[in-house]
Amino acid sequence: MFYPQFNQEFRQMLATMEDKKVVVLGHLRPDGDCVGSQIAFCRCLLAMEIEAVCINPDPIPRILRSFLGGTPFYLPHEFSGEGFSAANMDCADKTRIGQGLQARYPEILANIDHHISNPAYGRYNFIDAGSSATAEILAGLFLDCGLPIDEIAAQALYVGIVTDTGQFRFPSTTRQVFEICRLLIERGADPAAAAMELYERESLSKLRLLERFLASLQLVCGGRACIGVIKNGVYQETGADKEDSEGLVDYARSIDGVEIAVLLEERDGAIKGSFRSKDPVHRVDQLARNFNGGGHACAAGFNCRGHLEEFYSNLVEVLQEHFRQAQTSPII
Amino acid sequence: MFYPQFNQEFRQMLATMEDKKVVVLGHLRPDGDCVGSQIAFCRCLLAMEIEAVCINPDPIPRILRSFLGGTPFYLPHEFSGEGFSAANMDCADKTRIGQGLQARYPEILANIDHHISNPAYGRYNFIDAGSSATAEILAGLFLDCGLPIDEIAAQALYVGIVTDTGQFRFPSTTRQVFEICRLLIERGADPAAAAMELYERESLSKLRLLERFLASLQLVCGGRACIGVIKNGVYQETGADKEDSEGLVDYARSIDGVEIAVLLEERDGAIKGSFRSKDPVHRVDQLARNFNGGGHACAAGFNCRGHLEEFYSNLVEVLQEHFRQAQTSPII
Numbered sequence: 320m321f322y323p324q325f326n327q328e329f330r331q332m333l334a335t336m337e338d339k340k341v342v343v344l345g346h347l348r349p350d351g352d353c354v355g356s357q358i359a360f361c362r363c364l365l366a367m368e369i370e371a372v373c374i375n376p377d378p379i380p381r382i383l384r385s386f387l388g389g390t391p392f393y394l395p396h397e398f399s400g401e402g403f404s405a406a407n408m409d410c411a412d413k414t415r416i417g418q419g420l421q422a423r424y425p426e427i428l429a430n431i432d433h434h435i436s437n438p439a440y441g442r443y444n445f446i447d448a449g450s451s452a453t454a455e456i457l458a459g460l461f462l463d464c465g466l467p468i469d470e471i472a473a474q475a476l477y478v479g480i481v482t483d484t485g486q487f488r489f490p491s492t493t494r495q496v497f498e499i500c501r502l503l504i505e506r507g508a509d510p511a512a513a514a515m516e517l518y519e520r521e522s523l524s525k526l527r528l529l530e531r532f533l534a535s536l537q538l539v540c541g542g543r544a545c546i547g548v549i550k551n552g553v554y555q556e557t558g559a560d561k562e563d564s565e566g567l568v569d570y571a572r573s574i575d576g577v578e579i580a581v582l583l584e585e586r587d588g589a590i591k592g593s594f595r596s597k598d599p600v601h602r603v604d605q606l607a608r609n610f611n612g613g614g615h616a617c618a619a620g621f622n623c624r625g626h627l628e629e630f631y632s633n634l635v636e637v638l639q640e641h642f643r644q645a646q647t648s649p650i651i
Numbered sequence: 652m653f654y655p656q657f658n659q660e661f662r663q664m665l666a667t668m669e670d671k672k673v674v675v676l677g678h679l680r681p682d683g684d685c686v687g688s689q690i691a692f693c694r695c696l697l698a699m700e701i702e703a704v705c706i707n708p709d710p711i712p713r714i715l716r717s718f719l720g721g722t723p724f725y726l727p728h729e730f731s732g733e734g735f736s737a738a739n740m741d742c743a744d745k746t747r748i749g750q751g752l753q754a755r756y757p758e759i760l761a762n763i764d765h766h767i768s769n770p771a772y773g774r775y776n777f778i779d780a781g782s783s784a785t786a787e788i789l790a791g792l793f794l795d796c797g798l799p800i801d802e803i804a805a806q807a808l809y810v811g812i813v814t815d816t817g818q819f820r821f822p823s824t825t826r827q828v829f830e831i832c833r834l835l836i837e838r839g840a841d842p843a844a845a846a847m848e849l850y851e852r853e854s855l856s857k858l859r860l861l862e863r864f865l866a867s868l869q870l871v872c873g874g875r876a877c878i879g880v881i882k883n884g885v886y887q888e889t890g891a892d893k894e895d896s897e898g899l900v901d902y903a904r905s906i907d908g909v910e911i912a913v914l915l916e917e918r919d920g921a922i923k924g925s926f927r928s929k930d931p932v933h934r935v936d937q938l939a940r941n942f943n944g945g946g947h948a949c950a951a952g953f954n955c956r957g958h959l960e961e962f963y964s965n966l967v968e969v970l971q972e973h974f975r976q977a978q979t980s981p982i983i
Contacts, residue, residue: 481819485846486818486819486820487813487818487819487842487846488818488842488843488850489843489846490843491843492843492846493836494833494836494837497829497830497832497833497836498829498830500829501826501829501830501833504825504826504829505826510819510820510824511820511821511823511824514819514820514821515929518820518905519904519907519929520905521905521906521907522907523868523870523877523906526865526868526902526905526906529861529865530862530866533858533861533862533865534862536855536858538855545855570853570858572851573850573851573852573853573858574853574854574855574858575851575852575853575854597847597851
């Protein structure tokens with residue numbers, strides 16, 4: 320049993336769904352774990368002959384599209400079915416399903432997530448912050464309950480786990496993660512094929528964006544933090560998409576001695592920020608709250624108004640204050 | 652049983668070693684699988700009260716040193732013990748243990764490897780080309796035979812697997828790989844700690860080198876090949892080391908549509924080149940032979956005299972000719 324604490328309630332919830340139609344919702348700017356979990360949950364419902372579709376407020380990123388395998392995915396304006404119950408995947412905060420969808424589905428029947436900040440806003444909640452990915456929870460529950468996992472669902476769940484563990488690099492990568500991956504491979508997941516789609520279909524534009532981001536890297540706070548920026552116009556100059564900034568901040572974090580990394584994107588008078596830390600002691604979710612953001616202890620983000628130069632020096636002060644208050648010693 | 656075909660012979664070999672002293676050898680320019688396997692095998696022998704040391708022809712790379720955990724490692728000139736039997740790890744070709752060591756240990760008692768080209772030059776040979784890493788074979792045999800795997804050995808074996816599978820990306824990443832990793836975690840391997848050492852101790856100089864490499868990328872042959880260069884002076888300008896070019900060529904390979912990637916390093920009138928392909932059909936070892944090089948079907952290299960501009964156009968012609976002759980259709 321991977322999730323004995325959830326088992327019975329999960330079965331109960333599925334029983335409730337048997338006479339319903341279900342929309343499987345993701346979150347804004349869907350990532351591999353969100354889309355992977357949607358695919359798998361939707362296919363499980365369909366296999367149980369429950370009417371189900373996936374809806375996302377934003378389009379599925381290019382590199383994830385090959386994993387859909389015909390699973391019904393819609394943008395909000397493309398789907399107008401009525402009388403559907405909502406199941407949220409990987410969505411820490413009800414508002415992250417997007418404004419329009421939130422108005423359409425004010426009540427959430429199922430809330431499956433691994434974000435510590437999730438306030439359990441669903442009727443049924445399956446939240447485990449100790450899990451590496453929502454896909455890990457779903458896979459574990461499917462396996463525990465003997466529910467259908469076809470090849471496409473197995474690969475989608477694997478994609479959720481591999482992306483949300485940073486390719487098995489984050490501290491959430493437990494032996495259970497490896498056990499579940501093994502069982503997903505037995506059900507048709509293909510690690511090399513997943514990696515080819517996820518990591519070997521980059522665009523030259525994305526690499527040009529990476530080049531510009533690397534050129535902007537600056538160490539601050541005596542090398543304990545590293546900030547990189549993408550200024551207005553860089554997307555246009557490189558031909559990269561907004562979604563190509565995914566993963567850039569990890570380069571800043573990868574530097575020896577750096578404990579907190581920040582990516583700042585200038586977007587017409589607004590700033591989008593991403594925090595990453597090597598150690599949860601830094602609680603970057605709390606740092607992000609300074610700028611009306613949030614997230615995990617090691618990965619958080621924010622959006623705020625402001626101009627880059629001003630914001631940058633403000634941020635450096637916040638980081639300095641953080642290291643002073645935390646009185647943590649540098650990781651050696 | 653992970654390796655039923657080897658089990659009995661492996662026990663036999665260990666029995667032979669009980670009244671011997673053993674040097675555990677690696678290969679030139681040792682990598683994670685080589686060093687990880689050496690650590691684990693040496694510790695297993697030591698735990699069995701067999702005198703054992705590791706010797707390498709080249710120094711252990713910086714990022715691998717933290718995994719040694721006090722296991723005795725020497726360079727050839729640092730160790731002069733006599734009467735030792737030799738056990739080779741991850742060494743496809745007897746000559747790759749280094750000239751001096753080959754003269755010192757002409758007979759190899761144990762030959763443990765996963766390279767298809769290994770001609771079984773040892774008295775006991777445990778060669779399985781279907782395994783992702785020599786460390787996978789060793790871990791499987793230790794587990795099969797109930798041999799000691801302490802925390803340091805477990806982590807070392809995990810490092811061998813994670814590096815030789817390209818972080819679980821290569822086609823050799825089977826369900827057995829995940830099962831063995833799970834069992835290694837049970838014995839003390841720590842994926843996040845390994846990843847921290849392997850991938851989160853980059854230097855800013857290395858990232859500056861990457862920036863310069865990315866800036867140089869050019870698609871040729873209608874986007875089927877990508878060439879990046881590091882010109883004379885770039886190491887000095889970025890402060891990067893020669894070993895920091897490791898992995899750069901993978902960025903060129905990662906581009907969608909690119910089938911063959913090339914890194915060219917200009918080194919004072921000479922050129923060092925690396926080829927990578929996504930598909931073994933391209934036999935980049937044969938391409939490298941045009942320039943007195945060689946290697947594997949998907950990864951090869953060469954060193955030759957020449958000037959970059961001239962060489963570059965020559966290379967483009969060779970690639971064009973290759974795609975023409977191969978008459979392979981682009982990977983879609």
